[in-house]
Amino acid sequence: MKRNWKVLIAACVGSMILSGSVLAVSPGVRIFINNVEFASSAFKLNVDKGTTMVSLRSIVEQFRGKLTYKDNSIYVTMPESSNVSMQVNSLENALSAGSAEEAVQTWIKGVQKRSGAMQYAVLSPTLRQNTKQEFEDNFWVTGGSSPHMGEVEATQLHSKQLTPDKVEFSFDYPLVVMTETIGTGSASITVDKIKRESVDYWAISDISLRDSGDTGIMIGATAASITYQNTTYNFTLTLPKSWEGKYEVRDRVSDRAGHNLDFINKVTKTGTLFTISVWSKEFWQANEADISGMIPAEKVGEKGNNVYIYHPPTDVQYDSSDEKAMEDYLTMSKDVKTIKASFKIIK
Template identity: 40%
Template sequence: MKSLTKILVCASVGAMIAVGSAYAGSKLNLFVNGRSYDTSALDIQVKNGKVYVPIDRLAEEFKGKAVYDTKKNEVRVTLPDSAEQAIQISRLESGLLPTTAKEALDTWVEGIQTRNGALQYAVFSPELRASTKKKFEDFYWVTGGSSPHMTSVDHLKTKPLNKTTIQYSFEYGLASSNWKGRGSAVVTVKKFTNEAEENWLITNIKMKNLGDTGITIGIEPFQKK
């Protein structure tokens, strides 16, 4: 039961509730992804800084359903498609986490070449994710443009900055229907460690020309000498 509640609240809601003191029947302001919701039927309560909502009412509010089986003494919660998709996306991102610094770089390059913002975002560090998520969403996770686009990467140089940080500098080809050019970039990758695993994630991206590949999110210009 606890796991079902956690999935529903975390995956379906992601909500922020602004409250002062509260009690059953009080009028609270509920915002989900910036959208205001009527809370009159939810019976939201706040006790000791924690938010309590009947799971059946919460499920119904977000187009789901919670059913109590008296014979089996269990609660079955049907989640809306968006919640299932959120779980699926989380699993896909976990599968894409790089185990080497070069893998992080290669995945980002592939994301640029295929104009896939979700692929780029998957190998960003937590801090870089926080600063870029809104812009990826604004462009519906599509980056780049019709032209030019990044072709092959060459002249790759690897520079260890310390035991957990590697900096890659490289050049890349640019191509459009009637034009070819060159560009250059520097990508910094850092090792992040938790209890379960170690992953390498991109913390900084610099390009000589920010407009080389059209809409490119999370990049900075080279520092002027």
């Protein structure tokens, strides 16, 4: 005997039961699946005394599944995608971290294997939400083959307890091409304890790298930074965290123009990385053409009678015989373009 079976829409596309509490607001109910609207008639949608009902068969068949009634039982067979979804959920649960360090180690392994899925499995709910689309757009493949992140020993992880439920890990990692280490990256990762009814777990809430692109596509990571604020001349710059303690600012005064703030590499002692000049508007307007013909000067801001001019040094700022100083200067100088773009005037 053929029967029509109807069930309460209870909210889980996986089990084909969706919650009817929201849908039962008015008789003119609209139904969406993955943000695509379907005609109510296609699912035999019906509102009865505040409860919204839908044909189980129609919604199962919409997902290319099969429903049969046999021996007073309902059998639902879903397509392969549903089985894959359950398999993915099972793998993610298996990768769920029982400790803060385990979360970091899993993320490192995911980066080394270029597995976006492994990295995603140990991200916090918020970071997952913010990165899922980017993972999908890259087909869950991250990083690059050259360079890639080399081995990171557990002893290289330095932890700092921020709160009982938050730990920060910092570590350096080798940048490897083939079997040769060509440089070193640096990471700072924050891990939070996530509360849930069944069992708590640890997940990564923030990923900061000295260079967020040193191993290719690094989803969810940002470049670690510090803020330089000049309250005398009312501007800020965002500097890489790797610059912390490695630079100083010297104010050179020009009677004609104004002030020149030189950002100096401390290892070289005198090596100027770049300069922010604070000149009068009149001086700049009168001399812009001549100055731009001599140095690559660029106006980056204006406030009142002051203009802010960015310009790099015009000659070599390090002793090439001092390899350590030269390497330190050149490493920092790679960040200057990004720093220039971060210039902001304090209102």
